[in-house]
Every structure is written in C-alpha cells, then in structure tokens.
Ligand SMILES: CSCCC(=O)C(=O)COP(=O)(O)O
C-alpha cells in the first residue's frame with residue numbers, strides 16, 4: 001500500500017470511528033444494524049475506493065477490526081478476514097451516481113415508520129420546514145420528496161431502484177421499512193444531512209398524527 005493511501009486510510013478510519021461512536025450513543029445502530037463509509041483518495045480517474053464498516057459488528061464497540069477498504073465493485077483491496085457490510089453494493093452505487101465523499105446508513109423507528117406511511121407515493125413529502133435548508137435548498141416554501149425504494153433481502157435487487165430513484169437535490173434515500181442512506185461531500189456534511197432527515201421524519205410523523 002502506498003504511503004498516501006496508508007495515511008488516508010488511517011485518517012478516514014479515525015473519522016469513521018468518531019461518527020460510529022456518536023451514532024451508537026444516539027441509539028442509531030440497534031441490533032448491529034447500520035453501516036458507514038468514506039472515500040479514500042489516490043485512485044486513477046474512473047476508479048475509486050472507500051472504507052466501509054465490517055459486516056455484522058456491534059457498532060457501539062471500537063475495535064481494530066471495524067473497517068476495511070473496498071474498491072468500486074465492493075471487493076476488499078487488501079488481504080483481510082473481515083467481510084464488508086452486506087449493503088456495500090448500495091454504497092458503491094451511491095458513490096458512482098453522486099460523486100459524494102461519505103455515506104451513512106442507519107435504522108430508526110421514525111425513518112422506518114415514514115417509509116411505510118408514504119410507501120404508496122414512493123416518497124416522503126416535506127413542506128416548508130426550515131431544516132430543509134440543511135440540504136442547501138433555501139426557498140422558505142420548499143417542498144421536497146425523499147424517495148423510498150423497495151427493500152429486498154437480496155441486496156443486488158435493491159441497487160437498480162436506488163440508481164433510478166436518486167434525486168441529485170436530495171442527499172438521501174429511504175429503503176422501505178429498513179432505514180435511510182444519507183450522504184455528503186465529506187463526513188461533516190453527510191452527518192448534517194442525516195441529522196436533518198431524522199428531524200424531518202419525526203416532524204412528518206408527528207404532524208400526520210396531529211392531523212388525524
Ligand atoms: C441486523 S440489521 C440487518 C442488516 C442491515 O440492514 C444493516 O444495516 C447492517 O448490515 P451490515 O452487514 O452492514 O452489518
């Protein structure tokens with residue numbers, strides 16, 4: 001491994017570890033769910049690699065075996081006994097489509113509820129809420145639709161739907177009764193987007209109850 005890649009890998013693992021601890025403290029990784037990834041640099045144009053959480057780990061624990069590097073097809077790029085997240089192919093597709101630098105996936109009660117509540121329209125509508133500005137949409141009357149796609153146990157079946165439904169304005173996508181993927185140009189922005197989505201989903205859910 002080149003010196004550049006090694007340095008970048010260490011920096012990215014440290015950043016991911018900090019995010020992982022923070023999200024675990026918020027209860028965002030119930031039952032080993034969720035996964036995180038960040039791009040590493042130093043690759044030829046047209047190819048890329050990223051660090052991703054190892055599959056099935058207790059994401060509340062910090063160990064030397066929490067992350068590994070994979071290429072754009074999701075295959076490990078160094079010898080390891082770790083398995084990349086079972087959902088790595090979804091990360092690959094989101095990197096390809098958006099050019100983003102970090103992707104965070106969590107399961108929460110609110111994101112799962114709204115993904116079912118609005119399944120028929122295949123999107124969660126959010127209207128005029130200030131926190132939409134977290135997505136760099138500055139219109140006070142903004143209306144956004146957060147896409148919802150089918151959830152399948154067979155992850156490769158999810159990937160084409162993710163590709164079709166990605167909306168370049170909206171840095172996130174919901175998997176039905178599963179969880180959210182949120183991304184940004186770096187870890188700071190991906191976290192900001194994820195926090196905003198979770199706030200908005202709770203808002204939408206509570207408003208739906210009040211209107212009943
Ligand atoms: C126990 S949760 C089911 C798998 C899942 O949805 C998830 O987010 C975690 O999978 P991983 O392979 O990344 O640990």
Ligand SMILES: [Zn+2]
Pocket residue numbers: 033034035087105107178179
């Ligand atoms: Zn998941």
